[in-house]
Amino acid sequence: MSTANPKVALITGASRGIGAVIAQQLAKEGFAVVINYANSASEATALVTELREAGHQAIAVQANVANANDVARLFDETEQQLGKVDVLINNAGVLKVLPLAQHSDEDFEQTFNINTRGTFNTLREAATRLNSGGRIVNFSSSTVGMNLPGYAVYIASKAAVESLTHVFAKELRGRQITVNAVAPGPVATELFMHGKTEEQIEAFSKMPPLERLGQPQDIANIVSFLVSPAAAWVNGQVLRGNGGLV
Ligand code: NDP
Numbered sequence: 001m002s003t004a005n006p007k008v009a010l011i012t013g014a015s016r017g018i019g020a021v022i023a024q025q026l027a028k029e030g031f032a033v034v035i036n037y038a039n040s041a042s043e044a045t046a047l048v049t050e051l052r053e054a055g056h057q058a059i060a061v062q063a064n065v066a067n068a069n070d071v072a073r074l075f076d077e078t079e080q081q082l083g084k085v086d087v088l089i090n091n092a093g094v095l096k097v098l099p100l101a102q103h104s105d106e107d108f109e110q111t112f113n114i115n116t117r118g119t120f121n122t123l124r125e126a127a128t129r130l131n132s133g134g135r136i137v138n139f140s141s142s143t144v145g146m147n148l149p150g151y152a153v154y155i156a157s158k159a160a161v162e163s164l165t166h167v168f169a170k171e172l173r174g175r176q177i178t179v180n181a182v183a184p185g186p187v188a189t190e191l192f193m194h195g196k197t198e199e200q201i202e203a204f205s206k207m208p209p210l211e212r213l214g215q216p217q218d219i220a221n222i223v224s225f226l227v228s229p230a231a232a233w234v235n236g237q238v239l240r241g242n243g244g245l246v
Contacts, residue, residue, distance in 0.1 A: 006032040006057060007131075008082045009227070010074070012065050012122060013092030015040035017189035020047055021216035022089055022223050023058070029224065032057035032082045036074055036092065038064050057082065065092045065118030075125045086131045087227050090119045090138045090161075095191050100152040108153055115157035116164075123168055126177075133176045135227040138165050140183035140238055145246040158183070162238050169236030178235040182222050185242025187214040208243030 009026045013019040015037035023033045037044040044060035051058035061077050063070035078085055094114045096107055119138055126136060140158040143151045162181055169179035186192050186204045205213045222241045225231050
């Protein structure tokens with residue numbers, strides 16, 4: 001790491017998928033990165049090793065974002081090891097595709113606890129702990145604009161994240177912190193691929209006018225913009241990244 005005191009970026013759910021590529025991108029841009037994960041310890045550790053070998057600062061911290069105590073500890077450990085957080089990326093999320101009528105109480109709770117409460121938990125910590133001039137990027141989904149059957153509970157959990165984004169941006173008045181959300185369309189990760197047939201994946205890939213699935217790097221590029229000085233005047237917005245799907 002060339003900078004003595006690099007800015008600190010905390011990425012939730014960065015062991016795999018989009019979050020891991022965001023961690024790689026922000027590390028390349030000079031951030032010290034915190035790779036949060038819930039279960040995938042070996043993937044998170046491997047990513048830390050890869051980034052350190054490339055000369056970057058990186059740590060992995062296990063924390064279930066749905067648990068407020070875990071999230072407080074996530075910020076504590078970050079501050080102890082790297083310093084106060086400048087950039088918070090609320091990427092951790094889960095998707096269960098299932099008609100509303102077939103959702104169990106546990107399914108509903110899991111989706112809302114991770115996607116919505118998880119975002120609430122980190123935002124609440126960020127309110128007092130983020131450095132002035134910081135950046136927050138939450139994760140919604142373009143499905144909010146599509147109203148696809150089978151996605152009702154997931155979409156509801158992400159629509160709530162969009163509401164948190166709009167209001168929290170205003171509540172941070174005076175702190176010089178922007179709060180935005182990115183809402184990806186289908187991205188080729190485990191979360192999207194799981195349980196889908198080849199035909200379904202092919203159909204999704206043909207939906208956007210750009211006629212392909214999103215890649216994690218497409219979304220990391222949007223996050224990179226939102227945390228950059230170039231996005232200083234973008235605040236309280238939801239940016240859909242989906243090749244023109246919706
Ligand atoms: P993946 O399933 O590939 O990765 C999910 C990541 O979140 C993993 O690192 C996982 O960690 C972590 N995670 C899950 N639960 C928790 C938890 N309770 N606490 C902390 N971390 C957790 O998902 P994607 O990369 O595809 O998705 C990232 C975000 O993008 C999500 O918010 C998703 O809703 C959103 N999104 C994705 C789209 C897509 O098509 N892929 C489309 C629209 C939005 P671990 O492995 O340790 O469990």
